[in-house]
Amino acid sequence: MDEKDLLLLQLLEENSRLTTREMAVMAEIAPDEIEARIAALESAGVIRSYSAVIDWERAGNGEVSAIIELKVNPERDYGYDRIAERIARFRQVRSLRLITGTYDLQLTVTGKNMQEVARFVSEYIAPMDRIRETATHIIMKSYKEHGRTFCEKEGSERIPYSL
């Protein structure tokens, strides 16, 4: 991993639809080398997938999301890993992290409506062995996701000319 790799990662994170040719010009690297570098980053698991950042509220599909925090009794030899892997398998779970602080695991869950999210937590997550406590926070509004703000406008209008 060198500086050029880092630049490629930044460019892709911002816009994963750039073509090889565009990236070659931007990063001052030959197209063949771009492809080789990206292939290497993919196979090393540094690039996990390519996706779009979507403002679902605006898309209006009516889904709701919640942040769920869990207190978990770790398992001998495995710590939190095995239970985390089980939780991660649910399609409803969008992200899952081990965190410091009062709680151990933090996940985001999406569902069609509040009831569905609540049911998912109470029926599937809370009853699992080793889960001692849950706290559910419904997300009311998203201001920023994946480094992108959802505000209407950034900054003010610039004048058309300045020398």
Add this chain to the structure above:
Amino acid sequence: MRDYISKRGREIPPSGIRKFFDLALTMEEVISLGVGEPDFSTPWNICEASIYSIEQGGTSYTSNRGLQTLREALSRYLRDHYHLTYHPDEEMIITTGVSEGLDIAIRAVVDPGDEVLVAEPCYVSYSPCVTLAGGVPVPVPCLRKDRFRLNPDILMERITGKSKALIINFPNNPTGAVMRKEDLQAVADIVCDHDLVLISDEVYAELTYDGSHVASATVGDLAARTITLNGFSKAYAMTGWRIGYLCAPREICDAALKIHQYVMLCAPVMGQVAALEGIRRGEDEKNRMVSEYRVRRNLFIESLNRIGLPCHLPEGAFYAFPSVEKTGLSDYEFAEQLLKEEHVAVVPGSVFGQGGAGHLRCAYAVSRKDLNEAVRRMEAFIQRLK
């Protein structure tokens, strides 16, 4: 009624692009490559620092020279980044933008009748400021064949017994040209031989893409006769905060300080507090913006050459300076028709003085999306010319 307007007030030219400006304001969906400022908003930590300071009541004058903490931080920054050694209490003034720094630098060294060599194409305020100080601006053209660097032979031709100072700006607005150490060395020899003062506007120093910026005052014996100007507008995306700084040997600095004290008193404190945050904790954000400009430069220059506007790769600042010669139009005609027909604003190179004719200044400090759209429109325009 008599004509109240002073001779100097009459003598300095009006803006060369007033007409374009008015035209652009009447249009919709203009993409402007005509702006000499970053498209980024000021990094938020810098804004927060200033907001907090205002909440704490930080709204008064500062000392004439500017906040001590800011000068000390700048002195260290200049040493660490550019090997410049300026004493924060004796050789530095915080100014209201580089704009003010230029004015007081010129007034500190120019007497009526003195000739001041101005390396052109350049920022539009240099010659008028010389005129306002009673001096006589003498253009020294930097040519495309020299990659818009200052050619020592041309400089020599313009020197007379009345020459007092030389103003240069690298990385350059509008050409993006950069002077390497050996280029500056040749200029240094001439400046020293003819006992000139060098006024070096280095406001784009941080926006140097290939290699690192060489500060004029570190070359040869220039330190003793150089006024270094820099500021926060460009590198930190802080144009509206109005903060720059002037660094010079003590005697020159003392003279400039007297002028500053009477005409400006001090630079705005809110801006100074913001600048301090920028210099202390703004490095990452600054580097992020610089790396983005570099990516845009690469994209844009490639596109310009592809659509038939030959352009050298600018090594600094955020301007491309393509030639329109092949299109058969003058730079004014090209810029005006492009604005009218395709709603893309660029600045005719002639506005920036000798050596600029036949070129356009296109600022690529706009989003990549807008840059791509501007290229698409420019290509359509050029296709129609054929």
